Amino acid sequence: VLSPEPLPPGSAIGILGGGQLGRMLALAAARLGFRCHVLAPDRESPAFDVAAARSVAEYSDPAALAVFAAAVDVVTYEFENVPLEAAEWLAARVPVRPGPRALAVSQDRLTEKTFLRGLGLQSARFAPVDDLASLDAALAALGSPAILKTRRFGYDGKGQAPIAAAADAGQALTALAGAPAVLEERVAFAQEISIISARSVAGAIVHYDVAANEHRAGILFRSRVPAALAPAMEAEARRAAEAILGALDYVGVIGIEFFVAGGRGEGTLLVNEFAPRVHNSGHWTEDACSVSQFENHVRAIAGWPLGRPVRHFDVEMTNLIGAEIDDWERLAGEPGARLHVYGKREVRPGRKMGHVNRLRPRS
């Protein structure tokens, strides 16, 4: 298979989405000499502040997409809820990496879970839910407690309703406003972990070390590396990543979340979900590795060779949510702490405002 020529420095990278992930992608791209063009609907998108060109537009705006497609050499995205039609329209004109299929699969929990099962990967048991009758049937099959999740547009714990007992079914459906959903069994897990992997245009794959994640109120609170995971299970996470990347003919960085069910170190690895983009649980790579997830994503979509991720430190990444960013002055003076601030104009509860990577010598 002949790979296309890599994009030379000076080429234009189009980024759909203007949040902190787009911003950090743009910073990594600039270091390699690329120019970034960010398209996002919010005039105050933090990625605009570091982009060579900006389009303030809805993702489905045909005129804006036409300008964008004509201006860039490759398109990527920083979040998985870019309208599929927009990605497909762009892909007919300019390389879109990862491809629209990764978007299509990850945008719908039911499609995603079915895809993962098709690869032979284990996950929590699930059943589709469209109404009270199918929810009752799903609860009868999976038992309770369980969790009802919308098929689309869920993130940071949004679009989820816990079901403690069968009697809560109606309430949960109401909480999700009757949106098409999936019922998942509630897994008793010892650990939540994630792996960040990247695949190049030529099909080469690299993996970062697995991170152990802790969520609070549905939002990632902290990632720790190393994850204190049995080597065999870390290898299993890598194999799962390779199966997903290969099946999607994926180009770029992917973040895959798992539950370790049962006992720590001897449990079962269940895939929870994947994000077809750089991932919050990979922010530690920027300060602790030879090459960050952001640079490897840029390398992948530009057709460059991937950088081999060597981890130089043990590291703990903590998100700064909402008013926690007010602590910036103390964090800026903390030895060994690397502060990252996203430049968002407005502090809102639950909003990711920055993060801090705390480094220690490797254990």
Next chain:
Amino acid sequence: VLSPEPLPPGSAIGILGGGQLGRMLALAAARLGFRCHVLAPDRESPAFDVAAARSVAEYSDPAALAVFAAAVDVVTYEFENVPLEAAEWLAARVPVRPGPRALAVSQDRLTEKTFLRGLGLQSARFAPVDDLASLDAALAALGSPAILKTRRFGYDGKGQAPIAAAADAGQALTALAGAPAVLEERVAFAQEISIISARSVAGAIVHYDVAANEHRAGILFRSRVPAALAPAMEAEARRAAEAILGALDYVGVIGIEFFVAGGRGEGTLLVNEFAPRVHNSGHWTEDACSVSQFENHVRAIAGWPLGRPVRHFDVEMTNLIGAEIDDWERLAGEPGARLHVYGKREVRPGRKMGHVNRLRPRS
């Protein structure tokens, strides 16, 4: 002494100059949540591509300076030939860091050398030259070989004429077009070294490890750290930096170049010149240190505490000059090499297009 409050993330940093140093400053500032406003005369300035706001204007344009001053919370500069009047006009309206005095001293070789001598620092012997008579007198005093340098606007070997013997005097004057100049004795040196140091608003100083530099055709070719310098001489370089920083009540990063005259390790440390800005011989700090020169400059001018520079690797920084940038694809795939490309649209001989940091475990 009460220090002013540090600038919070979201504040606007004004950068005079749009080259690679401004670009790398803007990237470091963005990581801490600052917005950058770059003012530079060239529409294709590489720093514009990563700046939130841009002014395409001459540095002496009063209307542009007024807009700039009103838009930013602090001003810094990426090169020392910003017109002093512009810096002083700005300093009356908004903090300019480092202050205009550092600019004034470093813009004129004679002022700079006199200033350094006044601090008790050793340098090559020198004498002012305004015409053939004063050049003949200087040559009689210092002997030959010697080197004639313009007092102002010299960089990367420009504005210099070597004098092998007294008979070359007229030719050298002609080469510099009769500009006010300084004659320097030609020092037989074992090493060229430099130190990158930073001073905070509160007067705290940090130093990076000394780099050993190699020039080709007057342009920095390579910097190596560690420099294989005697510890006592490294300490002497730090003391020289502290004297300069203190005397100028300096805020920000400074780059100071030295000759080690005589024997390696037991020679004499002579100050060559200083640059009141981040410095090419400090580009290794970005990949080899806990905190880069760019971030520490941003921290200093924003009134933040400085990051303590811990060097994690031995490192060799090599500039990519002119067509050397065409080697980007090989460099992008070289293990252990960190490639930096400045995004300049046009390749020109002698133009700095990027650099590469090659890391090795600490010796």
